[in-house]
Amino acid sequence: MNRRPGLSVRLKLTISYAGFLLLAGAVLLAVFWVFVLRWLPTDDPGAIRRAVGSVIIIGYNRSDLLRGFAPASVAALAFLLVFGLLGGWVLAGRMLAPLTQIADAARLASHGSLSHRIRLEGPRDEFRELSDVFDTMLEQLESHVAEQQRFAANASHELRTPLAISQSLLDVARNDPARDQGELIERLHTVNTRAIELTEALLLLSRSGRGTFTREPVDLSLVAEEATETLLPLAERRQITLDVTGEPTRAVGSAPLLLRMATNLVQNAIVHNLPTGGTVTVHTESQRDASVLRVENTGHRLPPELVPTLIEPFQRGTTRIRTDGHVGVGLGLAIVHSIVRAHDGTLDLTPRPTGGLIVTARLPATPRAASPDEAH
Structure with missing residues (x-):
């Protein structure tokens, strides 16, 4: 966006500081005028001595004092203006130095360098918070x-x-x-x-x-039943028992995507199971603030360091044994993780002590942006 050039923030702050200092000096001189000069006579010659409350004013008449006071006032205001400009320029520079560092980091990032960090030192203030967020x-x-x-x-x-x-x-x-x-x-x-x-x-x-999909009420228990019915022939060929338990579980999201999530989880549990005689348990339940779909399967023991990598794309896991003879594309759990994340949910993978895996998908029971009235 093209914009006309304007004053820099540092110059604006400098002018503001100098203007404020000049205004304070003018107010001080005005107070002096009101408090002192108005008590002096206009034409009485010679020195005067007048008591104003507990203050004793000693001076000459108003004309003589004004002739001496006016040049000194102008000189004082000029000094305040110069001092305010110089001091304001230095103070503004020191105050805006963190913004300069943030701007330099943003400029480097705009050119493709994302490894630079500001790491602003000093106490926590607004600039430090902005730096940490950046x-x-x-x-x-x-x-x-x-x-x-x-x-x-x-x-x-x-x-x-x-x-x-x-x-x-x-x-x-x-x-x-x-x-x-x-x-x-x-x-x-x-x-x-x-x-x-x-x-x-x-x-x-x-x-x-x-995450650009239409959200609607979805019963995860029905989704789990449909997924298991679709994959039942595969489970029967491998002599794996499918068990669906739980209760009607209401979630909000895309029905096709949630069906794909459940299908991928059940298929993954079947093909990464024991050669024969394995089990797959699909369970749904409603918690206070989440709808839960849990898929548990038997199988070989998984190293703990392998489990976090299973949701990464194309990470099949070299120690995992598939029982269907199909290599796969390595995107099953990655797609599940992406779907769960798009629904503002969480995906937990826990290895079973006796072998196999427990995958738990937790989805919000209501949309994040829904009002309390809409939630009920």
């Missing part, structure tokens, strides 16, 4: 940008893999026309299906992260 913002922004760059690199790598495989299969078919075309088509179909799944997962992850 440092926190830079830290979060740097972390977000690094996460996006890492995500873009991983997504490019993941998308490149099926495309490279397809290219290799096509090169083989072109160089060897006698090769079995049915096998080639089947392998191309498998690779293409994986690429489509990955692309759809990336699109869903992007949409859910923006």
Whole structure:
């Protein structure tokens, strides 16, 4: 936005300081005039001595005193003006020095340097608080940008893999026309299906992260039942028992996104389970200020340091064992985390002592912006 140039804040403060000092001096001189000069006679010659209460005024007549007083007053006011300008300029510079540091940091950030921190020293005041908030913002922004760059690199790598495989299969078919075309088509179909799944997962992850969806009342117990019914054939093939418990649990959000959240959690619990004879328990409950969906599954023991990384995109976990023979795209829990975060909720992952994982999604029972009347 183009704006006409104006006075700097430091110059404005300098003028304000000098003006205030000049005004204080003028008021002081006015008080002197009212209190002293009005008690002096206008034309009596010689010295006078007059008592005003407990104060004794000794001087000459008003004309003589005014002739001597006026030049001294002008000189005093001129001194106050110069002193106010110089002192105000120095004081304003010292007061605005933290803002200069913040502006320099913002300028560096606008050029792409997010690693700089202000770290303003001194006691906690308004400038120190602003500096700390700005440092926190830079830290979060740097972390977000690094996460996006890492995500873009991983997504490019993941998308490149099926495309490279397809290219290799096509090169083989072109160089060897006698090769079995049915096998080639089947392998191309498998690779293409994986690429489509990955692309759809990336699109869903992007949409859910923006939070631009219609919010409506959703019963998490019905969502959990629908998700388990959809994945029941997969669980039966792996001889895994699905158990849905709990009560009607009212949440507010996007029904399709919450269904995808529950489906991903149940599918993740099935494919990362024991080879046979495992269990998956899906439980819903209403707490005082949250709606809870909890998915617990048996499985192999997970190292504690591995659990926090499971919600990161493309982090499949090398020690996790899948029982469905499918590699996956590594976005299941990342999508769940994105959906929960878009609904202003929290996602907790806790390893079971005997093996497996407990995933708990807590969603607000009412919209964050709803008024008390609307909440009831």
